[in-house]
Amino acid sequence: MSKQVIVVGSGNAALCAGIAALEAGAQVLMLEKADEALAGGNTKYTAGAMRFAYDGADDLLPLLKDPDDPRLEITDFGGYTTTRFAEDLLGFNGGRPLSPEQERLISGSLPALQWLGGHGVKFEPIYSRQSFEKDGRHVFWGGLTLAAENEGVGLFEMELAAFERLGGAIRYSSAVTGLLSQEGRVIGVQAGDEDIPADAVILACGGFEASEARRKEWMGGHWDKAKVRGTPMNTGDGLAMASGIGAQRYGLMDGCHATPMDLHMADYGGLDLPASERKNYRKICYFLGVMLNANGDRFVDEGENFRNYTYAQFGKAVLDQPGHFAWQIFDAKVDDLLYAEYSFHDAHFVQADTLAELCQKLEGVDADAARATLDAFNKAVNDDTPFDPTSLDGKNTPDLPLPKSNWAQKLDTAPFKAYPVTGGITFTYGGLKVSENGEVLRNDDTPIKGLYAAGEMVGGVFFEGYPGGSGLTSGAVFGQNAGRNAAQ
Ligand SMILES: Cc1cc2nc3c(=O)[nH]c(=O)nc-3n(C[C@H](O)[C@H](O)[C@H](O)COP(=O)(O)OP(=O)(O)OC[C@H]3O[C@@H](n4cnc5c(N)ncnc54)[C@H](O)[C@@H]3O)c2cc1C
Secondary structure (H helix, E strand, O other), X not given: OOOEEEEEOOOHHHHHHHHHHHHOOOEEEEEOXXXXXXXXXXXXXXXXXXXXXXXXXXXXXXHEOOOOOHHHHHEEOOOEOHHHHHHHHHOOOOOOOOOHHHHHHHHHHHHHHHHHHHOOOOEEEOHHHHEEEEOOEEEEOOOOOEEEOOHXXXXXXXHHHHHHHOOOEEEOOOOOOEEEEEOOEEEEEEEOOEEEEOOEEEEOOOOOOOOHHHHHHHHOOOHHHOEEOOOOOOOOXXXXXXXXXXXXXXXXXXXXXXXXXXXXXXXOOOOOOOHHXXXXXXXXXXXXXXXXXXXXXXXXXXXXXXXXXXXXXXXHHHHOOHHHXXXXXXXXXXXXXXXXXXXXXXXXXXXXXXXXXXXXXXXOOOHHHHHHHHHHHHHHOOOOOOOOOOOOOOOOOOOOOOOOOOOOOOOOOOOEEEEEEEEEEEEEOOEEOEOOOOEEEEOOOOEEEEEEEOHHHEOOOOOOOOOOOHHHHHHHHHHHHHHHHHOO
């Protein structure tokens, strides 16, 4: 008789788990807290980009939506070895070695993409953002090379279609509120008033980034004040339910992906804009100017490193400031270099012809102190070194107690602009510990029989940052594994 498997959530991890369980012969019921429009969780908010190790074009071509695209003839995809994937993860590990979960992510990445391809998920090369043109050819950097057709929404729709084709059932507006267990084994779930029995339950219901209370409790700091970039649904329900029956919390519980965001964006991400526009609420060009807090002080070295290596920590730094906000200040010299997110139709900013006038317009800021900080900054700028935004140019502010180590140009060209920002949270890194077959482990590392986890719910995959595109791949690798094993 086939196993009854319940999957909690309907994002990428849940759908991969559901498809794999169906493939292995189980009957699968997926329970989703959101209504049909908001189902799919953070997965729908992504650009659908997935990072995986590959040897070259031969690994990629079978995955493509359009294998006859004429650009393919003049494209060099290069390769992305497992070693490079490991190095990229290690770059965000803060000195930690690769975790066992990261090793699984790397080795399972290409097989997971091929498996998705086998279920009708189509991918496209990310020509616009991940390649450059050289001698008439499109040359990819490697790493983040393919994205699902129609971004995160497309990924969700293609996976859902595969799940339903195989006979999976999904119920929307059905939040799972408890786990049923007997003699240490999970035997089903509670969804409101209803008890639903199952042979196995797979939790794939996201992190706790959307719960102010759980961010405060599990992360501390000022994380409760953060804006949420994605779905309002990921409130840590799965983590709380599993912890309630003895599951081990694992990974960096106060770790998350964060970024400076427009102070006036909505409290949660909306799905009304395409993913390419949605990310415009981010504001990560601080390295071209300076950031001031309410006291009129700078509080980070805006030019410490390339923005990829600083924006997550600066998202947190902004939250830690009085009132949990800051202003990013630029002059007209860098106007052309500011990313599209600064000219986005819903970008908030003030503008003035002098720095004195601009400081008066910075709501919530001590204007005199701000003016003094900017004057001191301008005075300290090292004029002998040329500005070069493509390298760590060493154009700095030698005499400032808090230096700007690169890209320090005087703010001296009108009009001056200032953008108000706060910290936004993308997703949390702390979660549950799972065994090699995806079962949730207790504190003594014994498995809770019948309980599996995947996706954002798995701890130990990311620590102080993540190489873009590996969140979705993690969901696919751990989801597929959990689904296959839960069905057996
Ligand atoms: C703005 C944004 C951009 C991103 N861009 C990328 C990117 O380009 N590439 C990348 O790899 N990653 C990206 N990420 C991260 C990525 O979204 C996640 O890593 C991934 O989607 C997580 O998948 P998941 O299935 O674990 O969770 P989700 O996709 O969030 O799914 C969780 C689901 O569980 C449901 N749920 C929650 N509680 C319950 C409950 N009690 N009962 C039933 N259902 C419940 C939720 O409604 C949701 O549908 C981005 C995230 C955001 C917010």
